[in-house]
Amino acid sequence: MVWAIVASLVLSTPALAQQRATVDASTPSDLAVTVYRDPNRGAGQQMDRNWPRGFAMISETRTVSLPAGESTIRFEGVAEGMVAVSAIVTGLPGGTIEKNRNADLLSPAALVDGTLGNRVRVTRTNPATGQEEASSAIIRTRADGGLVLQSDAGFEAVRCSGVPERLEFDGLPQGLSAQPVFSIDTRDANGGTYQITLTYLAWGFDWQANYVATLHEGRDSDDVRLHLMSWLTILNDNNQSFENAELMAVAGTLNVASDFQGLSDPPEGRPLQLTCYPFGRTAAGSPIPDYDVPLPPPAPGGGDYFGGAIVVTAMRREESLQNAPMAIASVSDAMLATEEQLGDLKLYRIPERVTVAAQGLKQVAFLDRGAVEGRFVYQARCQPFSESENPFQSAILFVTVNDDDHGLGVALPSGPIAFFEPTSAGELLVGEEQLRDYADGQDVELALGSSAQVMAQCARLTSHGPYDAKGAWTRMQATLTNANPAPVTVRVQLGSAGQWTHRGLRTQLKDGERIVEVTIPANGTRVLSWELRQSTAQ
Numbered sequence: 001m002v003w004a005i006v007a008s009l010v011l012s013t014p015a016l017a018q019q020r021a022t023v024d025a026s027t028p029s030d031l032a033v034t035v036y037r038d039p040n041r042g043a044g045q046q047m048d049r050n051w052p053r054g055f056a057m058i059s060e061t062r063t064v065s066l067p068a069g070e071s072t073i074r075f076e077g078v079a080e081g082m083v084a085v086s087a088i089v090t091g092l093p094g095g096t097i098e099k100n101r102n103a104d105l106l107s108p109a110a111l112v113d114g115t116l117g118n119r120v121r122v123t124r125t126n127p128a129t130g131q132e133e134a135s136s137a138i139i140r141t142r143a144d145g146g147l148v149l150q151s152d153a154g155f156e157a158v159r160c161s162g163v164p165e166r167l168e169f170d171g172l173p174q175g176l177s178a179q180p181v182f183s184i185d186t187r188d189a190n191g192g193t194y195q196i197t198l199t200y201l202a203w204g205f206d207w208q209a210n211y212v213a214t215l216h217e218g219r220d221s222d223d224v225r226l227h228l229m230s231w232l233t234i235l236n237d238n239n240q241s242f243e244n245a246e247l248m249a250v251a252g253t254l255n256v257a258s259d260f261q262g263l264s265d266p267p268e269g270r271p272l273q274l275t276c277y278p279f280g281r282t283a284a285g286s287p288i289p290d291y292d293v294p295l296p297p298p299a300p301g302g303g304d305y306f307g308g309a310i311v312v313t314a315m316r317r318e319e320s321l322q323n324a325p326m327a328i329a330s331v332s333d334a335m336l337a338t339e340e341q342l343g344d345l346k347l348y349r350i351p352e353r354v355t356v357a358a359q360g361l362k363q364v365a366f367l368d369r370g371a372v373e374g375r376f377v378y379q380a381r382c383q384p385f386s387e388s389e390n391p392f393q394s395a396i397l398f399v400t401v402n403d404d405d406h407g408l409g410v411a412l413p414s415g416p417i418a419f420f421e422p423t424s425a426g427e428l429l430v431g432e433e434q435l436r437d438y439a440d441g442q443d444v445e446l447a448l449g450s451s452a453q454v455m456a457q458c459a460r461l462t463s464h465g466p467y468d469a470k471g472a473w474t475r476m477q478a479t480l481t482n483a484n485p486a487p488v489t490v491r492v493q494l495g496s497a498g499q500w501t502h503r504g505l506r507t508q509l510k511d512g513e514r515i516v517e518v519t520i521p522a523n524g525t526r527v528l529s530w531e532l533r534q535s536t537a538q
Contacts, residue, residue, distance in 0.1 A: 337366030
């Protein structure tokens with residue numbers, strides 16, 4: 001008898017081990033979202049609002065009560081772009097045994113499949129009386145080939161009777177959720193309540209900086225200063241919002257080897273396929289659906305019919321985000337982000353908690369400098385084979401240095417910048433540019449278009465070119481004119497320092513090229529002459 005009892009216990013142990021209790025973790029009591037830029041987006045490229053390819057690291061603090069033994073913990077409401085293989089759960093006494101990402105969301109098809117063989121309530125409008133009548137029926141088919149019910153009247157297909165009808169379900173099938181679910185299996189010998197942290201990477205985020213520069217006075221002023229304001233623009237393409245979250249953004253080039261888009265594998269909200277045989281004989285075979293046939297009018301009460309136009313939570317939204325609302329704080333109420341070092345990267349931390357809304361943009365101020373000193377430079381190119389018969393317009397540059405002496409001294413992440421200048425009609429836009437990443441201490445140059453007031457003409461004065469006579473000097477000349485009522489500085493680019501040797505001008509080396517900067521008086525002209533030859537000439 002004793003041996004029989006022992007044998008019974010031994011045989012039943014594996015079955016008991018497989019019957020894990022399922023518990024739901026609480027909603028997050030604390031959230032942190034760290035957004036990384038699209039690693040493949042180059043300098044000068046704006047983020048794609050319709051298909052962001054950046055990612056975020058999301059950290060959620062939740063509470064869970066575990067029974068003794070093995071159990072499954074469900075985390076409902078994770079990001080649909082979650083990279084499940086990256087998920088880490090800390091705070092559990094028994095650690096993690098297994099991780100799972102639920103593939104099905106609550107949808108019409110999942111609801112029907114989960115209720116297969118069970119009773120539902122069918123409500124139809126009686127065409128004779130116009131009154132709704134309810135009855136009971138059993139679902140006999142899955143959702144992918146037409147929905148068939150069995151009732152007291154026999155077998156019938158849903159929405160094939162020609163009268164308004166709807167289905168009502170008593171409850172949700174086990175395991176279905178309107179939000180994406182991540183689950184883990186764990187073991188706790190004694191059971192208890194724990195505060196745990198779920199950390200994971202998620203696809204479908206991106207961010208960039210947006211700058212607004214406004215001159216204090218016109219560009220003819222002797223003291224050129226501007227007010228530089230910048231915003232962090234955060235994009236969340238997921239259908240989940242992260243409320244009251246600690247928000248951070250990481251700038252710099254990150255080495256990413258994983259395909260986060262492929263690994264994210266968003267859960268699917270499957271549609272319901274409804275098929276009806278056409279009136280008349282059914283011997284001709286399966287019907288071909290006619291998508292041009294209009295749907296019947298809405299049911300009384302304004303509700304949609306089951307199987308009609310259905311919007312499923314967490315399915316990817318295809319419409320453009322161009323008109324998505326942006327939460328923009330005023331300058332006076334701006335929450336200026338603080339800059340921190342993250343290895344060789346820069347981390348910007350928002351000092352107050354914010355909500356990163358689903359399918360939306362969030363803008364938070366991170367830079368506000370009221371007196372950035374700089375100067376305007378007009379730039380023209382005059383080097384071998386760039387001779388011109390007619391004068392050409394020069395480019396306009398705003399030039400400064402990213403240091404404390406010039407009113408900056410912070411890392412400037414890449415993003416578009418709009419440049420405004422005060423006029424008698426108010427502040428007007430004079431140029432836009434894509435700002436690349438600038439580190440502290442670097443020279444910053446912003447191109448603001450071209451000027452018809454400052455013109456240049458380039459000419460070669462010798463009959464031979466720099467390649468025609470070996471070792472011979474070629475004479476060059478640049479004629480610069482200024483139609484402005486104030487003097488201007490013109491930078492002439494003379495060519496690569498490694499390719500040409502110059503004489504006759506006091507040049508500077510900038511970005512591997514020889515340049516010379518000269519001042520042109522108001523309504524004046526200046527002529528520059530120099531000689532050059534190949535650097536390799538003997």
